Amino acid sequence: MSSSAEKYLKPDVIRNVARLDLRAKFIVEGFLSGLHASPFQGFSVEFSEHKRYAHGDDPKDIDWLVYAKTDRYYVKKYQAETNITGYLLIDLSESMAYTYRQELTKFEYSICLAAALAYMMVHQQDPVGLITFDQKIQASLPAKSKRSQLANILAVLAKTKPTGPTEIAKNLQKFAAMVKTKSLVMLFSDLLTDSKPVIDAIRMLRYAGHDVIIFHVLDEAEVHFPFTGMCDLRDPESDQKMLVDAAGIRKEYLDALHEMRETYKKSCRTVGADFVELDTSMRFDTALVEYLSQRQARF
Template sequence: MSALLSPESLQKIQRLDVRARMVVKGFLQGLHTSPFQGFSVQFSEHRRYNRGDDPKLIDWLVYAKTDKYYVKRFEAETNMIGYLVMDLSESMGFTESQSMTKFEYATCLAASLTYLMNMQQDPVGLITFDETLHAELPARSRRGHLGDVLSHLAKLKPTGKTNLPKSLTQLASMLKHHSLIMVFSDLWPSDDAGDDTSSSGNADLNASDLVADAISALARLKYAGHDVIVFHVLDEAEVTFPYDGPTQFVDAESGRSVSVDATGFREDYLAQLQALRDAYREGCNRLKIDYVPLDTSMPFDKALTQYLLQRQALA
């Protein structure tokens, strides 16, 4: 199934709604033969038992099937308001070794999650950001809203610069109801920080202050009572750095260029990339925010499974 849900295979399908439907169908089929059968129950009408819940609410039939404690969700819990938060920075349009750009990959994943939430009749809204926040579509669950979200997603284009901390801070101030916030971004530091460029034209990975600012902004969302998921989407070339010899890299957002000996630079680059990912992972873990690292070579059913693993770990 993973081969059918690879970015290369799905790139041949032009319609985003068809891509999303294929991903969700393949993902749910895979759940029936995986260790996560209980997820389908939890996702629809149950949630994990938490300390303080009345033990009388435990569903023992579900426990017999999953060996885990679940309770029936109350009426007010059954509809989770979700927001797709999409990074529109020009760096998201980068691709090197795959047919899908980071933005196309993120859009397909976002569409698949929208399809899943729509199956549960959960309201889903769409928000985008570059240097500031843009409210695109309000969260709704009415008939036809799935098509509105997917149509809007399909028309989005990554252009311009980005400011992740500012945009997330604006988002925390804007949302009034507890929601599921799904952030899709490459999380590269902005060029405004004055860093050097890297393989896809992004900022130097030694940007601990900017990472801290992003984590601080994510904390505002978490402390406001929102459930937050960060999908860190990178191109396969950004993860593997398949370059050799003298190579020139151009920043997608500022146009600045830098020439390096890629062979000698690879080890340092990969170490800094790992440090960046670790900084985001550790910051998110402290806040009990799901951090899901992805790259554009990963089949979409595997990407959703990675998300599920994170949800299981923090449940």
């Protein structure tokens, strides 16, 4: 394992890389470096467009170079079998700009992950598109697999900022009306809104034939509530402020957060969607493994 490459999976390290294209490249290279020496070695082979040899496959298609490295039989997949269309959906809610003591805001963490996933998909020749939204869709790039698509996606992400209120459910419905190709839909959001309409929209996407991964991105402080004493808290979307005793509300807050995430996890599991809990202190490979797991399951 190359520790020099793998260090870029850490948010505090990637923060020192200014350009988003390099962030994406370094995250993916660090991820693959780690996979080669991990229990997920099969995913690194999957990334190279191979699949495990199975009864009925033609033995002449066995890749003997891969066999020499892994001591397992893999065959090269044909391109027609391996394409998966993906869409990255980025929530531009003002609350995504929050950070307490981490180097990256929730939004910056999300676009680093989205950029890395776009990098992976384009290099696998998978069509990938991008949707950014707040109360309405702000940017929409149809899914394409050309190398130039990566530059297009990165250009939009690099100039996008979280701005104000958001309408997650409404924009998921708009997306479903826009995109007729069955796709892998990857939503990046803190989900700080009423959960029922969002869950209904996720169910609708699944019924339309889309695969769905919800990347629930929270700030590390929102997950662990490290505050002490009297705290002045502000709702970034309503701008309401309140002075609270941190010790007095800690348990109530953490219980509410747990209940929220459990509601989403249970609802997603019921309809066959994936719900991935992330916070801004976590290494990026948690999300990348989830994406490759989804991808592998489709074939």
